[in-house]
Amino acid sequence: MDMILKIGWLFPNTFNLHGDRGNILAIKAEGLRRGYKVEVFQINLETKDFDPMDYDFIFCPPGEIVHFKPVIEFLKPHNEALMTFIENRPMLVTGTSIGIFGEEIHRDDNSSIKGLGIVNLEVYESHVVYGDDLYYHCQYNGNKMEIIGNQIQMMHVEIQEESPFGQLIYGYGNTGNTKFEGARSGKGIFTNTLGPVLVCNPWLTEEIVNLIEVNKGLPVWEEKRDNSLELNSLKTKVALIEKKESKLIKISER
Amino acid sequence: MKFYFALWLAKILGVAINLVSKDRGTNLPGEKALAIDPSFVKNFKNIDYSKVIFITGTNGKSSTTNLVDHILKENGKKIISNIEGANLLSGIATILAKESTLTGKLKADYFIFETDERYLPLVYAQLPAENMLITNLQKDQVQRNGDPDFIYRKLKEVINPQMTLILNNEEPRSRSFEESSYRSVYYGVERHDESFNKGIDYPTQACLKCHHDMVFDYYNVDSIGAFHCDFCGYASETIPEYQVNDINFKEKTFKLKGVDYNMPYDLPFMFYNYAGALAICQEICDISPQKAAKAFNNFKNIGGRFEVLKYKDKTIKYMRIKQENPDTLQSALNIMAFDKQEKMVALGLYTLVDFIPHYANTFYAFDCDFKPLIDSKVERYLCFSEHVSYDTANRLIYEGVDKEDITIMDSDNIKEIFAEIDKAETNNIYLITWISTFEKMKKFIEGGQN
Missing domain, CATH: 3.90.190.20 (Mur ligase, C-terminal domain)
Structure with missing residues (x-):
C-alpha cells in the first residue's frame, strides 16, 4: 500500500502573497500525524513533464495578476487532466488565482485574460482593495464546518452555474453583494480565504486528508486531531467580528 | 487669490496647533488649505524641481529622509523636508505653507520629501520632483495595498525619462524601474555577518522581466539581497556604485567608497538607509562621502524601531x-x-x-x-x-x-x-x-x- 502523500504546490515563488506556505505546513503536519510520508513538489514555469495526476493534493496560492498569462500558458496543456483531477481529488485554489481556473479575468484597465475555463466563473479586478475577516459555513467531503480567515479582495468573483464553496456568515465573499463565498467544482475548492486557511481551520485539513485516504484506498484515520487551540482562535475571532464596525451590506440584506 | 487664502489659513492653523502641542498638526493645515485650493502645492513659487527629491518605498523611507536631512544640514544646506513623517500631499502642503513667505515664496537648497508610495501620483501631479529614491517594494499593508504589483503600478504612473532614480540594487522590484528613468544610480550593501538564507520552502518571488523564479544568493534583510534570474539574466550588480561594505558590528563602523563611517545603528535594515542617503547626497546634492561622514557621528533617528x-x-x-x-x-x-x-x-x-x-x-x-x-x-x-x-x-x-x-x-x-x-x-x-x-x-x- 502506498504510504506516501504527494502534494503539488503550484508556482510557490510566482504566487506568494499572504503566508500561503502555511497551507503546505498544515497538510504536511496532518499527513505526518497519520503516519504517512509526505512529499511536497514545487511546480514552476520550468517544471518538465508536469502531470496533475501524479499528486494527491494540489495547492495554488494567490498571486499578482501580472504573472497570470505565463502561468495559464503553462497549465493550458493540462486542462483536461486538471478537470479529471478535481472530479475526485482535492485541490485548493485561493485568492486571485481563482481567476486562472475560471473563464476570463477582466482587468481594471479594460484588458482581459482568458482563463483555463475549468470552473464556470469570471473575475473582475477591483479598482480598490478591500481587506477584512471572512467567516462562513461550508460542506466538504460530506461534512459541514465553519471556516474563519481573512480576505484581501482585489477582484469580484462572479460564479455562473457553479456552486458556491461557502455561505457567508460575515465578510465580503465573492462580490460584497451576495451570500456566496468562493466556488466548488467537484473536489476543487476555489476560495477567497487567504493565508494559512488550513492552519486556522484544521477541520478542513482533516477532511482533505480523509479524502486523500479514500482516493488511495487507505483506511480513514480515526483518531481525531486536538483542535482546541484552533477552536479557541475561532471563538475569539468570531467575538471580534460580532463587535466590529463594518460598512459591508449585512448578509441578511443581500 | 484662493491660494493666498489657503496659505494664510494654513499658516494660522500651523501657529495655533504649535501653541497647543509641537507634536501635532502635521497634516491639518495642509488638509484645510487643499480644501480651499486643490492645486495648493502646485502654486508655491521658487521651487526648482531638479532640487526636489522624493524618498519612497515600503520600508526605510523615514529613516533615509531623516539621515539625508541631517547630513545636508550638517553641511550647511538649507533644507525643507517632512522629517516629522507626514508623507501624504496634505503633510507636504503643511510643511510648504510653514516654510514659505506670506506670498508663497520658498527658499531652500533642496526639498527632501518622504512620500507615501500609494499616494505618489497625487503628490507628483502637483510637485513634479526630478529625483526619486526607491527603498524597496515589498508585501505591506495588504488591507489597503493588496499586493506589491498594485504599488508598482502606482510608481510606474509617475516615473518618466526626465527623472534621476536612486535605486536599491538588491531589491528586484525597485531595481527594475531602471528602464523607465533618465539616469539610475544604484546603492546596496555587501554581504555581512548577519546576512542569512532561508529554506527552500520559503518562496522567493517571480522575476519582474520574465516571470520565472528569482533566486536570492543570500538576504541582507528579508527579501533584499544579491539576486538573479537564471532564465533571463536579470540580476543585481555585484558591486553597486554606492555600497556599504566592511561592516564591523563590534566596532560599529562601515565603509563606503573607501571612506570610514561610524555606524549609529547596527541594524541590518539601516545599512540600506545609509547607502541610499549617501548616494543622494553625492549624486543630487554634491556632498561627497568624505563630507557626509562626520554627520554619522551625531545622527539620531526620529521614531526608530x-x-x-x-x-x-x-x-x-x-x-x-x-x-x-x-x-x-x-x-x-x-x-x-x-x-x-x-x-x-x-x-x-x-x-x-x-x-x-x-x-x-x-x-x-x-x-x-x-x-x-x-x-x-x-x-x-x-x-x-x-x-x-x-x-x-x-x-x-x-x-x-x-x-x-x-x-x-x-x-x-x-x-x-x-x-x-x-x-x-x-x-x-x-x-x-x-x-x-x-x-x-x-x-x-x-x-x-x-
Whole structure:
C-alpha cells in the first residue's frame, strides 16, 4: 500500500502573497500525524513533464495578476487532466488565482485574460482593495464546518452555474453583494480565504486528508486531531467580528 | 487669490496647533488649505524641481529622509523636508505653507520629501520632483495595498525619462524601474555577518522581466539581497556604485567608497538607509562621502524601531514592526536569533486597527523563518494580544515549539503581561507589539511599578 502523500504546490515563488506556505505546513503536519510520508513538489514555469495526476493534493496560492498569462500558458496543456483531477481529488485554489481556473479575468484597465475555463466563473479586478475577516459555513467531503480567515479582495468573483464553496456568515465573499463565498467544482475548492486557511481551520485539513485516504484506498484515520487551540482562535475571532464596525451590506440584506 | 487664502489659513492653523502641542498638526493645515485650493502645492513659487527629491518605498523611507536631512544640514544646506513623517500631499502642503513667505515664496537648497508610495501620483501631479529614491517594494499593508504589483503600478504612473532614480540594487522590484528613468544610480550593501538564507520552502518571488523564479544568493534583510534570474539574466550588480561594505558590528563602523563611517545603528535594515542617503547626497546634492561622514557621528533617528526599557532587574528590548509586513517581523526575529543568551520572547502581534473594518490578520508570520530564533536559547514564549494570540502561538508550534513552552494570553492587559515577564528567570526580555501597548507598558514602568 502506498504510504506516501504527494502534494503539488503550484508556482510557490510566482504566487506568494499572504503566508500561503502555511497551507503546505498544515497538510504536511496532518499527513505526518497519520503516519504517512509526505512529499511536497514545487511546480514552476520550468517544471518538465508536469502531470496533475501524479499528486494527491494540489495547492495554488494567490498571486499578482501580472504573472497570470505565463502561468495559464503553462497549465493550458493540462486542462483536461486538471478537470479529471478535481472530479475526485482535492485541490485548493485561493485568492486571485481563482481567476486562472475560471473563464476570463477582466482587468481594471479594460484588458482581459482568458482563463483555463475549468470552473464556470469570471473575475473582475477591483479598482480598490478591500481587506477584512471572512467567516462562513461550508460542506466538504460530506461534512459541514465553519471556516474563519481573512480576505484581501482585489477582484469580484462572479460564479455562473457553479456552486458556491461557502455561505457567508460575515465578510465580503465573492462580490460584497451576495451570500456566496468562493466556488466548488467537484473536489476543487476555489476560495477567497487567504493565508494559512488550513492552519486556522484544521477541520478542513482533516477532511482533505480523509479524502486523500479514500482516493488511495487507505483506511480513514480515526483518531481525531486536538483542535482546541484552533477552536479557541475561532471563538475569539468570531467575538471580534460580532463587535466590529463594518460598512459591508449585512448578509441578511443581500 | 484662493491660494493666498489657503496659505494664510494654513499658516494660522500651523501657529495655533504649535501653541497647543509641537507634536501635532502635521497634516491639518495642509488638509484645510487643499480644501480651499486643490492645486495648493502646485502654486508655491521658487521651487526648482531638479532640487526636489522624493524618498519612497515600503520600508526605510523615514529613516533615509531623516539621515539625508541631517547630513545636508550638517553641511550647511538649507533644507525643507517632512522629517516629522507626514508623507501624504496634505503633510507636504503643511510643511510648504510653514516654510514659505506670506506670498508663497520658498527658499531652500533642496526639498527632501518622504512620500507615501500609494499616494505618489497625487503628490507628483502637483510637485513634479526630478529625483526619486526607491527603498524597496515589498508585501505591506495588504488591507489597503493588496499586493506589491498594485504599488508598482502606482510608481510606474509617475516615473518618466526626465527623472534621476536612486535605486536599491538588491531589491528586484525597485531595481527594475531602471528602464523607465533618465539616469539610475544604484546603492546596496555587501554581504555581512548577519546576512542569512532561508529554506527552500520559503518562496522567493517571480522575476519582474520574465516571470520565472528569482533566486536570492543570500538576504541582507528579508527579501533584499544579491539576486538573479537564471532564465533571463536579470540580476543585481555585484558591486553597486554606492555600497556599504566592511561592516564591523563590534566596532560599529562601515565603509563606503573607501571612506570610514561610524555606524549609529547596527541594524541590518539601516545599512540600506545609509547607502541610499549617501548616494543622494553625492549624486543630487554634491556632498561627497568624505563630507557626509562626520554627520554619522551625531545622527539620531526620529521614531526608530528599537527601544530598551529597564524593568526591575530585567532589560526589555522592544522592537516595533510594521503590521502586515513580513520583512520587518523577519528583521526583528533575526535580531533576537543573533543574541545567543537565554531570553524570553513576548510576541504581541495584534489586530489591525488602521481603519474600518478592523481585522485579525497574522498570516504574514508564515512568510517569516522562526527557526533561527527557536534554536537560540529561548526560555519561554508569551503570545499575547486579543483575538490573535492563538494564531501567533500556532505559528510557533508549526515551527516546532512545544505547546507547553508558550503562554497564550488572549488579552492586552499590561499587568498580566508584566506578571508573565516577572515569572521569567532570564533578565533578557524581547518584546514585539504595537506602539500603543508599548507606550502603556512604558508608562506602567515610569509610574513607579518598577
